[in-house]
Amino acid sequence: MSGAPDTGPHPETGSGPNSGQDSLPKPWPRHGAREGANYRIFRSRWDDLENPRTGQRMERVVLETPDxxxxxxxxxxxxxxxxxxxxxxxxxxxxxxxxxxxxxxxxxxxxxxxxxxxxxxxxxxxxxxxxxxxxxxxxxxxxxxxxxxxxxxxxxxxxxxxxxxxxxxxxxxxxxxxxxxxxxxxxxxxxxxxxxRALDLRLPNVDIRRVDGRERP
Amino acid sequence: MSGAPDTGPHPETGSGPNSGQDSLPKPWPRHGAREGANYRIFRSRWDDLENPRTGQRMERVVLETPDxxxxxxxxxxxxxxxxxxxxxxxxxxxxxxxxxxxxxxxxxxxxxxxxxxxxxxxxxxxxxxxxxxxxxxxxxxxxxxxxxxxxxxxxxxxxxxxxxxxxxxxxxxxxxxxxxxxxxxxxxxxxxxxxxRALDLRLPNVDIRRVDGRERP
Structure with missing residues (x-):
């Protein structure tokens, strides 16, 4: 079992020409980080990040939280x-x-x-x-x-x-x-x-596989 | 549609003698609140709360977050x-x-x-x-x-x-x-x-209604 957020590529995802399987979002370079307040159930941290799309730098808060x-x-x-x-x-x-x-x-x-x-x-x-x-x-x-x-x-x-x-x-x-x-x-x-993961929670009459009562693959 | 956390009683929940349907957790009296840091995507607030079980007062952080x-x-x-x-x-x-x-x-x-x-x-x-x-x-x-x-x-x-x-x-x-x-x-x-709400996400071989392959109500 390894459910941690995957920071690597996702080669298996998607299907068809519009699935984006060959195009991953670029990582945001982190130029630094500074400590924020400690809230006991999490700590705040400010990351100095660069938007790879625009090159713009910005600080964004991350809450460092126990699993x-x-x-x-x-x-x-x-x-x-x-x-x-x-x-x-x-x-x-x-x-x-x-x-x-x-x-x-x-x-x-x-x-x-x-x-x-x-x-x-x-x-x-x-x-x-x-x-x-x-x-x-x-x-x-x-x-x-x-x-x-x-x-x-x-x-x-x-x-x-x-x-x-x-x-x-x-x-x-x-x-x-x-x-x-x-x-x-x-x-x-x-x-x-x-x-x-153990129960079927679908709402009545909502099933995105179906169209007009027909089952889709 | 009203999906906001329900702060009222939950009369319909539970079944059977151990369902706790007649026993709700007591609210925690709030004696005050002080503003915390503003993180743009949420604001922090410290509530001065009293544990109704013990009478003990304690501050707890709440992140005031847009829907x-x-x-x-x-x-x-x-x-x-x-x-x-x-x-x-x-x-x-x-x-x-x-x-x-x-x-x-x-x-x-x-x-x-x-x-x-x-x-x-x-x-x-x-x-x-x-x-x-x-x-x-x-x-x-x-x-x-x-x-x-x-x-x-x-x-x-x-x-x-x-x-x-x-x-x-x-x-x-x-x-x-x-x-x-x-x-x-x-x-x-x-x-x-x-x-x-629209797809069946159950894991293979995990269904809490079943025991040893038999369907439970």
Whole structure:
């Protein structure tokens, strides 16, 4: 599993004459960088960059952010999904999410996933599968978020919440999770990217392969 | 369409005795806020919050971020997906994305989507469908990202790139887009959340409804 943003060429992508497979965007030369503020959950940095299209120099902010991890944990007896509910400071309201968090320095993503599941929910699981990873926002975040599937989860321990957490634990069936994503009730992008690797999240009547009911290749 | 993070109760969510549907996380009282640095693409703010579980006060950073929009645009003749390739400052490398960007102050999300498609790619489309929205990261971003489907896209105008952009335009079939997401070549979380509303992105052999090949409800 290697889901880090690929900085090399993408030779396999595209098809047909308009796929752009022979034309990659030029890298932006970086002439320097200066440290910005430290926000604990990320540090800011200002890169001195040159637009290869125009030659113009400009500073752009990058948030140096630890990698993250989240987990679709299925209960052993019912295969329901373990969810966490918490008040989120960005949105200023409650969310429904799957367990997850920051990977500690030097920590293996799988061990971080197992730790976050245990600390946030008290569940432990015996079967773990990588679901790959995504870039939460390559425009200004330098990190990736690893997704895992954990099966046969059982409630084995007490939550270990840190001072900045107040988390309720519940479970959802897969069908209810799909409905909650389609309705917008589950809205966290990184929960949805994890779910998309194991559940069909298509909206009713929206399928870009089809035209007028005909299946396209 | 109202995809903003819901700050109200979630009465419909959950099923069964462990669903937590009667227990919502408590809001965190906010005792104050102070302005932080302005990064142009977002402003930072420090909220003075109280953990309702412990009563402990703590400051937490929120990035006040304009809402975003992105577009799955399908070409009129082949229904291929219009993609943009650019060097991203956060990841420090090239990405494959769908067109999108920031919604201007007071701008309607649909108009922003039409503008971003036109400016970044030169394509215009005549059929627009809302695919809802997601919260890019409710932990520290206060914004939402609106997703749209645009059909019958034709290359009608020249790109209008701003000084901070250098964007290549290409197209991908739906099948190639799914393969690129599953392989990690397309890794931007908000591209994947948009795609998940119109394409089945499940990984081979991963389906959380199934156990040992049997379909679960």
């Amino acid at each position: 993250w991890v989240n987990v679709i944990a299925l209960t052993r007896d019912t295969r329901e999904i373990v969810i966490v509910r918490q008040h989120r400071f960005g949105s200023g309201g409650p969310t429904i999410e799957i367990p997850g968090g920051m990977i500690d320095a030097g920590e293996d993503p799988l061990l971080a996933a197992q730790r976050e599941l245990r600390e946030e929910t008290g569940y432990v699981a015996d079967t773990w599968t990588s679901l790959g990873s995504v870039a939460p926002n390559p425009a200004f975040l330098d990190n990736v978020c690893y997704h895992f599937l954990a099966e046969n989860a059982v409630l084995d321990e007490a939550q270990e919440l840190d001072a900045g957490e107040d988390i309720l634990v519940a479970t959802l069936t897969a069908a209810d999770a799909v409905a909650a994503i389609q309705s917008g009730e589950i809205s966290h992008a990184l929960v949805i990217t994890a779910m998309s | 975003w929009v992105n577009v799955i645009a399908l070409t009129r003749d082949t229904r291929e997906i219009v993609i943009v390739r650019q060097h991203r400052f956060g990841s420090g490398g090239p990405t494959i994305e769908i067109p999108g960007g920031m919604i201007d102050a007071g701008e309607d999300p649909l108009l922003a989507a039409q503008r971003e498609l036109r400016e970044e790619t030169g394509y215009v489309a005549d059929t627009w469908t809302s695919l809802g929205s997601v919260a890019p990261n409710p932990a520290f971003l206060d914004n939402v990202c609106y997703h749209f489907l645009a059909e019958n896209a034709v290359l009608d105008e020249a790109q209008e790139l701003d000084a901070g952009e250098d964007i290549l335009v290409a197209t991908l079939t739906a099948a190639d887009a799914v393969a690129a997401i599953q392989s990690g070549e397309i890794s931007h979380a908000l591209v994947i959340t948009a795609m998940s």
